[in-house]
Amino acid sequence: xxxxxxxxxxxxxxxxxxxxxxxxxxxxxxxxxxxxxxxxxxxxxxxxxxxxxxxxxxxxxxxxxxxxxxxxxxxxxxxxxxxxxxxxxxxxxxxxxxxxxxxxxxxxxxxxxxxxxxxxxxxxxxxxxxxxxxxxxxxxxxxxxxxxxxxxxxxxxxxxxxxxxxxxxxxxxxxxxxxxxxxxxxxxxxxxxxxxxxxxxxxxxxxxxxxxxxxxxxxxxxxxxxxxxxxxxxxxxxxxxxxxxxxxxxxxxxxxxxxxxxxxxxxxxxxxxxxxxxxxxxxxxxxxxxxxxxxxxxxxxxxxxxxxxxxxxxxxxxxxxxxxxxxxxxxxxxxxxxxxxxxxxxxxxxxxxxxxxxxxxxxxxxxxxxxxxxxxxxxxxxxxxxxxxxxxxxxxxxxxxxxxxxxxxxxxxxxxxxxxxxxxxxxxxxxxxxxxxxxxxxxxxxxxxxxxxxxxxxxxxxxxxxxxxxxxxxxxxxxxxxxxxxxxxxxxxxxxxxxxxxxxxxxxxxxxxxxxxxxxxxxxxxxxxxxxxxxxxxxxxxxxxxxxxxxxxxxxxxxxxxxxxxxxxxxxxxxxxxxxxx
Amino acid sequence: xxxxxxxxxxxxxxxxxxxxxxxxxxxxxxxxxxxxxxxxxxxxxxxxxxxxxxxxxxxxxxxxxxxxxxxxxxxxxxxxxxxxxxxxxxxxxxxxxxxxxxxxxxxxxxxxxxxxxxxxxxxxxxxxxxxxxxxxxxxxxxxxxxxxxxxxxxxxxxxxxxxx
Numbered sequence: 250x251x252x253x254x255x256x257x258x259x260x261x262x263x264x265x266x267x268x269x270x271x272x273x274x275x276x277x278x279x280x281x282x283x284x285x286x287x288x289x290x291x292x293x294x295x296x297x298x299x300x301x302x303x304x305x306x307x308x309x310x311x312x313x314x315x316x317x318x319x320x321x322x323x324x325x326x327x328x329x330x331x332x333x334x335x336x337x338x339x340x341x342x343x344x345x346x347x348x349x350x351x352x353x354x355x356x357x358x359x360x361x362x363x364x365x366x367x368x369x370x371x372x373x374x375x376x377x378x379x380x381x382x383x384x385x386x387x388x389x390x391x392x393x394x395x396x397x398x399x400x401x402x403x404x405x406x407x408x409x410x411x412x413x414x415x416x417x418x419x420x421x422x423x424x425x426x427x428x429x430x431x432x433x434x435x436x437x438x439x440x441x442x443x444x445x446x447x448x449x450x451x452x453x454x455x456x457x458x459x460x461x462x463x464x465x466x467x468x469x470x471x472x473x474x475x476x477x478x479x480x481x482x483x484x485x486x487x488x489x490x491x492x493x494x495x496x497x498x499x500x501x502x503x504x505x506x507x508x509x510x511x512x513x514x515x516x517x518x519x520x521x522x523x524x525x526x527x528x529x530x531x532x533x534x535x536x537x538x539x540x541x542x543x544x545x546x547x548x549x550x551x552x553x554x555x556x557x558x559x560x561x562x563x564x565x566x567x568x569x570x571x572x573x574x575x576x577x578x579x580x581x582x583x584x585x586x587x588x589x590x591x592x593x594x595x596x597x598x599x600x601x602x603x604x605x606x607x608x609x610x611x612x613x614x615x616x617x618x619x620x621x622x623x624x625x626x627x628x629x630x631x632x633x634x635x636x637x638x639x640x641x642x643x644x645x646x647x648x649x650x651x652x653x654x655x656x657x658x659x660x661x662x663x664x665x666x667x668x669x670x671x672x673x674x675x676x677x678x679x680x681x682x683x684x685x686x687x688x689x690x691x692x693x694x695x696x697x698x699x700x701x702x703x704x705x706x707x708x709x710x711x712x713x714x715x716x717x718x719x720x721x722x723x724x725x726x727x728x729x730x731x732x733x734x735x736x737x738x739x740x741x742x743x744x745x746x747x748x749x750x751x752x753x754x755x756x757x758x759x760x761x762x763x764x765x766x767x768x769x770x771x772x773x774x775x776x777x778x779x780x781x782x783x784x785x786x787x788x789x790x791x792x793x794x795x796x797x798x799x800x801x802x803x804x805x806x807x808x809x810x811x812x813x814x815x816x817x818x819x820x821x822x823x824x825x826x827x828x829x830x831x
Numbered sequence: 832x833x834x835x836x837x838x839x840x841x842x843x844x845x846x847x848x849x850x851x852x853x854x855x856x857x858x859x860x861x862x863x864x865x866x867x868x869x870x871x872x873x874x875x876x877x878x879x880x881x882x883x884x885x886x887x888x889x890x891x892x893x894x895x896x897x898x899x900x901x902x903x904x905x906x907x908x909x910x911x912x913x914x915x916x917x918x919x920x921x922x923x924x925x926x927x928x929x930x931x932x933x934x935x936x937x938x939x940x941x942x943x944x945x946x947x948x949x950x951x952x953x954x955x956x957x958x959x960x961x962x963x964x965x966x967x968x969x970x971x972x973x974x975x976x977x978x979x980x981x982x983x984x985x986x987x988x989x990x991x992x993x994x995x
Contacts (some may be wrong), residue, residue, distance in 0.1 A: 327880030386886070410887045438887065491900075493932070494912065519891070522900075522913065542893050593892065595882045608871075625882060652882050709881070734880070 253689040260289045269294040288312060296754050297320070298336055298360065299779065302808040303344035314353045315379075316345065320360035322757045322802060323707070329759050329800070331785060331792035333816045338362045338385075339369075340814075346373035354379040354405075361385070367392030369398035379405035379433075386412040390441070394420035402558050403428065406455075407435040418443035418466070424451050433460035437486050437517065442466040448453025449733040453478040462486030465519045470498055476505040483683040485509070485593035487517035490544070494524050507531035516540035523550040523620075533557035537584075540565040542591050542654065548574040556581040562618075563587040566603040568625065588612055589623040592652065606633040609649075613641040621646040629686055634668025647672055649682035654710040657687040671808055672697035673703070680727075683707035693717035697724020715742040732757040739797075740767035747774050751805050759783075759800040766794035768801055772822035779806045782820045789820060905933050905951075905982040916974050922966055928954060933982060940966040945988060952988035954981045964988070 258514060263286055266272050276286040292315040320336025335691055338360045347350055352374045362385045372376060377400045390413060396406060397420055403448060421443040431451070436443070445467070452458060458479050467488030468776070476482065492498055502525065512532040521544045536558045541551065542565040551570050555561065561582040567592055570578070571666065578585065590608070594601045600783050606629045613636070620643050629651050658665055667685040673679060673696050684692070686713035697720035704727050712718070718738035723746055731753065739762035750756055765782065772780040782789050783800040875976030903912045912932055919925040926937050945964055946952040953965040956979040965973070965980070
């Protein structure tokens with residue numbers, strides 16, 4: 250079959266496709282499209298760093314300029330993945346340093362990044378522009394110093410919620426005076442104080458700076474000075490938002506904010522002194538994103554601020570906002586798309602604030618564009634969930650955490666099956682769901698039947714039997730990631746749906762009833778799946794095959810099954826059912 | 832090889848691992864009143880990774896919760912101030928801070944006579960709501976029990992906490 254289009258034309262057409270999924274689809278059309286596409290692919294997304302190897306990537310895509318990669322499974326965020334499991338960035342960085350001297354962007358999530366890696370990045374890529382490390386760990390401020398010192402054209406340094414060993418604030422002073430290219434700097438996760446004058450000079454000489462997220466150590470009294478140097482800021486994260494109440498500090502802050510005509514996002518607000526909140530009021534009408542999730546301020550002060558932000562699209566807040574505050578939110582912010590309410594006292598036995606299911610009901614009713622929710626609360630009812638589902642069929646992300654595990658409907662004492670069932674039935678575009686509360690196999694039947702667009706599902710302390718897992722694996726056509734903890738799901742459902750697992754990115758099951766024998770069988774049946782048994786009690790074959798494993802992590806891979814960095818509490822099962830030890 | 836069958840670990844049940852009840856008791860989510868006749872619930876054993884709050888967020892919260900800001904009122908002043916007790920390491924620093932903030936002198940503390948030689952004396956409200964003279968108890972004890980500070984006119988303060 251001859252194509253009348255020359256390669257360059259096809260390449261040009263492909264250049265309009267930005268989504269990795271679209272490009273992947275294009276590459277599957279035929280061999281010649283595969284070839285053309287791979288030569289002009291500049292950005293890739295690797296959802297699981299162990300699904301493929303650096304060699305395979307480099308061989309296929311010779312011209313990459315941007316790499317985005319994820320490492321540990323999501324449940325690592327909650328300490329369910331033991332320390333040392335893996336997701337090391339170094340092998341990738343080292344391989345890419347050789348293969349892609351023109352690499353510009355690296356974006357990593359939940360990976361272990363060392364100072365060595367950072368130094369290698371800073372010295373290998375002449376045109377390096379952007380480093381985004383989300384929830385990463387393993388590096389110190391010395392690594393940041395290398396990046397600051399050596400990346401001459403650095404535009405973006407974003408350390409979102411990473412765990413950095415903070416040796417000192419000196420790293421920031423390593424940005425040379427000649428560096429004027431910064432567009433985005435997020436250092437909010439760092440503890441140490443940086444030299445304020447170095448920071449001020451850096452901000453002052455960065456005319457393209459759009460995003461500046463400071464750390465807690467930057468005092469409020471100095472914030473105005475910084476902001477005054479960057480009235481073009483679009484996103485600002487304050488440092489500690491507290492100071493002695495002085496009218497000159499206040500007015501200087503208020504003036505600085507009123508000069509920022511482009512401000513769209515505010516965050517930070519640690520240790521808030523409410524009297525200083527009005528300083529940002531002049532910017533509120535333009536604000537679309539507010540992250541107050543570290544701000545311990547009473548509902549009334551929150552409401553005063555939020556009601557100024559008529560164009561708010563995204564709000565992250567602590568449960569101090571209470572039901573009354575959420576009602577006010579529903580009344581004033583009609584453009585709200587995303588709401589996250591975090592618990593101020595997650596381990597307290599009794600509620601410390603008056604936040605119940607009612608808050609979520611109000612917002613669902615009042616905000617027609619609301620599509621994404623993360624909500625922590627202490628009570629829920631089927632009636633509320635049904636009302637929420639009916640008001641808001643446009644949810645694409647619904648994550649509800651009722652703090653007490655297996656909490657029943659507090660009105661009827663029934664399981665919450667009907668409520669979550671209503672969510673999946675009404676919200677036909679739902680892509681992500683996290684459930685909690687008392688749930689039986691019935692809810693999984695509803696999910697398997699209705700949640701056809703669901704891509705990610707998180708389950709904890711739910712279900713009665715394997716049937717629950719079976720409903721999900723056999724019914725959810727779009728499922729990519731399934732993570733389960735403490736559920737009575739076991740071998741039968743897993744083995745019956747083995748083929749399904751190859752259509753997904755990964756399956757995580759911890760404290761369930763999956764036996765070692767089943768893991769071996771699964772590995773035998775499905776050679777392109779990596780079945781990792783993660784068990785800190787020692788080798789699984791020192792126990793009966795029918796014994797449950799502590800954790801099993803199953804993911805599809807085209808790389809070798811035996812990853813070289815496997816720690817001594819992880820066993821990867823091979824086709825011949827032999828186990829390799831590290 | 833010896834194998835601990837550990838049947839309990841694989842047993843299918845609704846209860847949480849570690850609990851012995853088959854079904855968790857229905858939760859009463861009403862706020863407990865101070866004079867509730869049921870015994871206070873036993874302290875909960877924490878489950879790993881639950882509720883699902885990232886450690887990054889947990890650590891930040893912990894700091895937010897241990898708020899050490901206290902209100903400071905001064906007799907005769909129209910509005911109150913707030914100070915962060917965490918910032919000071921001893922009484923001397925605190926008093927200096929107060930002197931600067933309110934532009935006054937507080938004088939010297941002595942156990943026998945309270946604050947000598949000034950118009951003002953610093954007092955505080957403790958956990959029990961009692962008005963106490965600043966300086967009697969060790970600094971750390973003061974920091975944790977002080978709910979509110981009040982700078983009183985020395986004439987009013989006479990008799991407050993003085994050793995008899």
